[in-house]
Amino acid sequence: MQEPIPGPFIEFxxxxxxxxxxxxxxxxxxxxxxxxVLVLLGRSGSGKTTTLKLINRxxxxxxxEVWVNGVRNFDADIIRLRRGIGYxxxxxxxxxHFNVARNIGLVPKLEGWPEPKIRRRIDELLQLTGLAPxxxxxxxHQLSGGQRQRVGVARALAANPEIxxxxxxFGALDPLTRDDLQREFLALQKSLGKTVVFVTHDLREALRxxxxxxxxxxxxxVTILGPAEFLRSSDPWAAAYVKxxxxxxxxxxxxxxx
Amino acid sequence: xxxxxxxxQNRGQVFELxxxxxxxxxxxxxxxxxxxxxxxxxxxxxxxxxxSVLGTANVIQTVPSLALFGFLLPVPWLGDRADRLAILALTxxxxxxxIRNTYTGIRGIDAAVVESGxxxxxxESQLLLQVELPLAMSVxxxxxxxxxxxSVGLATIAAAIGAGGLGELIxxxxxxxxxxxILAGAxxxxxxxxxxxxxxxLLEQRLQPR
Ligand SMILES: Nc1ncnc2c1ncn2[C@@H]1O[C@H](COP(=O)(O)OP(=O)(O)O)[C@@H](O)[C@H]1O
Ligand SMILES: [Mg+2]
Numbered sequence: 001m002q003e004p005i006p007g008p009f010i011e012f013x014x015x016x017x018x019x020x021x022x023x024x025x026x027x028x029x030x031x032x033x034x035x036x037v038l039v040l041l042g043r044s045g046s047g048k049t050t051t052l053k054l055i056n057r058x059x060x061x062x063x064x065e066v067w068v069n070g071v072r073n074f075d076a077d078i079i080r081l082r083r084g085i086g087y088x089x090x091x092x093x094x095x096x097h098f099n100v101a102r103n104i105g106l107v108p109k110l111e112g113w114p115e116p117k118i119r120r121r122i123d124e125l126l127q128l129t130g131l132a133p134x135x136x137x138x139x140x141h142q143l144s145g146g147q148r149q150r151v152g153v154a155r156a157l158a159a160n161p162e163i164x165x166x167x168x169x170f171g172a173l174d175p176l177t178r179d180d181l182q183r184e185f186l187a188l189q190k191s192l193g194k195t196v197v198f199v200t201h202d203l204r205e206a207l208r209x210x211x212x213x214x215x216x217x218x219x220x221x222v223t224i225l226g227p228a229e230f231l232r233s234s235d236p237w238a239a240a241y242v243k244x245x246x247x248x249x250x251x252x253x254x255x256x257x258x
Numbered sequence: 259x260x261x262x263x264x265x266x267q268n269r270g271q272v273f274e275l276x277x278x279x280x281x282x283x284x285x286x287x288x289x290x291x292x293x294x295x296x297x298x299x300x301x302x303x304x305x306x307x308x309x310s311v312l313g314t315a316n317v318i319q320t321v322p323s324l325a326l327f328g329f330l331l332p333v334p335w336l337g338d339r340a341d342r343l344a345i346l347a348l349t350x351x352x353x354x355x356x357i358r359n360t361y362t363g364i365r366g367i368d369a370a371v372v373e374s375g376x377x378x379x380x381x382e383s384q385l386l387l388q389v390e391l392p393l394a395m396s397v398x399x400x401x402x403x404x405x406x407x408x409s410v411g412l413a414t415i416a417a418a419i420g421a422g423g424l425g426e427l428i429x430x431x432x433x434x435x436x437x438x439x440i441l442a443g444a445x446x447x448x449x450x451x452x453x454x455x456x457x458x459x460l461l462e463q464r465l466q467p468r
Contacts, residue, residue, distance in 0.1 A: 056377055082379035093374030097392050097467045107378050155378070165377075 007070065009034040009195045010055055010163065015064035017050055017219075024050050025219045028064070034162075037189060037196040039206040041241070042216030048199040051216070052165045055197065056085045068163070083107055086156030086194075090168040092148045094140040100126075100151050101136040107159040125154040130184060146177035153185075157192075164196045170205070182208055203245045207231070215241065261441035268442070272427070276446050279423035282341065282416060283409045283450075286348035290405055294353045295398060298360020299386065308361060315354040323347065323412050327419045344413065344421035351412055352405035359401025363394030396466045403458040410451040414443065424450075 008031035017025040025047050032038045040048045053059040054066050057073050066073040068081065094103050102109075104125055105118045113121070126133055129150040140148055149169060156164060170178045182205060189196065200206055206213045207227045214224040215238055222237045230238055265272050301308040321329075326347045330336055336343045367390060375389050391398075417425030427443025 053377075058373065058377055079379045079381060082377060085377075087374060087377035089370060089374060089377075091368070091370035093368070093370035093372075095371060095375070095389060096368075106375075106380075110378075110380060110384065152374075 008032060008067075009069055010197065011067040012051075012054070013065045013067065015054060015061045015066060017047075017054065017059065018062045023219060025054075025061075028219075028221055030214060030221055030224070032195060032197060034195050035193045036211040037198055037209055039198045039200060039210030039213045040216055041200060041203065041206040041210075041213050043201055046216040047219040048201075048216055049167055050219075052167050052197060052199055055163070055165055056082050056087055083111060083159060084161050084163065086158075086161040086164040088149075088152050088156045088164065088166040088169045090171045092140075092152040094148060094151060094155070096140050098139075099136065100131075100138050100140070100143070103140070103151055104136075104154045104158055106155060111159055113159075121158060122154075125157060128157070128188065129154040144177075145173055146181065149173060149181060153188075162195055164194045166196060166198045168199055168201070171200070171202070178205075185209060203241055261438040261445065264438045264442045265446075272442060272446065275422065275424050275426055275443070276450070279410070279413055279425075279447065279450065282344055282348060282413045282421065282423050283406060283454075286345045286409055286413075287352055287402065287406050289345070289349040290352035290356050291402060293349070294356030294401075295360050297353075298357045298398070299364065299390075301357070302361045302364035302390075312354075312358060312361070315357050318350045319354045323351070323415050324418060326350070327416065331419065340416070340419045340421040343419060344416035344423075348409050348412055348416070352409055355401040355404040355408070356398070357401075359404075360394065360398050363397030363401075364390050366397065367393045392465075393467050396462045399458055399462045399465065403455060403462065406454045406458065407451050410447055410454065414447055 010030075010032035012028050012030040015025060015028040016023065017028075028047075028051065030038075030051075040051060042048050050059060054061055054073075055068065057066075057076070057078050060074070068076065068085075073081065095106070098106070101119075101122050104122050108118045108121055122136060123133065126136060131147065131150050131154070135143070135147065135151075140151070143151065149172075152169065156166075170181050173181065186209065198209055200209075207230065210227055212224055212226055213230050215222045215230075215235075217237050223233065223235045225233055225235075225238065231242060233239060233242075297311060301311050318326075327343065330343050330347060333343075336346060371393070372385060372389060375385050380388070413421075413423050414425030414428055417423055417429050424443040424447045428440050428447075431437065431439030431441070431443065
């Protein structure tokens, strides 16, 4: 991705997505600003994953348009587009036959970086994601869930993409590890300032990590609010979500709110 | 143990027939892999074709081998030489396990792995060569192993149409009603099958993805 183009960094213009008879997304309109962490919050099946995949064009809209950095996705070179977007998923999807270093260095290698530069970048990323250097030669099956997801994040950041798509990345982790990774994500984001679209069904996580929260329900974007507004919102869907989380949300846990 | 005596006394000939046998099996497996692996890759990516391709290969396998040799006999260029014909028939038989295993090997790969590769901007050919084939390789090899073991047995029947191989001893023994001659063909064939099974099995284990 080249020089910044004014306007939203990622934009959905009236996007619908159908599979066979199922209307997965309807009239979806959304603007993501440069450098923000937009959280898509919603129950499972509400269309969050589909929305992410429309951004890196793993899926194409049935109608409407998705724009990334001033270019209509439809017109973009799909490989260039994807290499400029980091993608982190809950299942991580590390290559089981590649060691950690090769997994992290995947996109730089595809991009033809010289070997020494790739090696330096891998060291840098291991440190950035809180992984010990000796992990580099291990294989994914020799890692804990938390380590695997750190490698997943490192791999996504490797070629320095401006956009990061994260699909419930911490959803499969135990609460303590999840807490660590959320905290580190915030610290990382503070220094890197990526444009992040982060999917979760966990309200706490949304409040903690998001600069804005887009609430999805049945393939629609119901409302989009800052974390503090979200908690006070009178929108029935937002209120229902807050209520479903029961106990008053611990204010310490919403430290990501500004 | 008189078949051992027979083998020793006729070792030149047994050796020659074994080499012929290996030639029939090796070449037909090579052709079957050459056709079967790409076909398996194709149907793994185009599931719409899987039923028809696997079904066809399945039907071929159910044709009795002697009948298949017979059917192919009148085909012009092929019928000229028995070994060509035998290699074609053996290739056809070897196709099913190779296609099927290539297909299941690729389809069995964790969807998240392929999707993250694609999502990070790997081209389809990079995905195939760097992810799908390496991860499916041990399953594909196990198909090749099955094919080889089947072919070693089937190739003995090729002697019926004069294609040579260890089957020649078996047929000769049958005609002479001499068990030691039959065994002189059958035992080396069995040993070949076991060796191939073992050797390819080792390779499979080495290529097993973690
Ligand atoms: N390929 C598909 N075929 C049929 N239904 C699909 C397909 N992809 C998604 N869906 C449906 O679309 C809805 C939204 O899916 P998804 O985007 O994965 O939701 P989420 O990530 O919020 O759980 C679900 O109800 C799902 O069943
Ligand atoms: Mg999902």
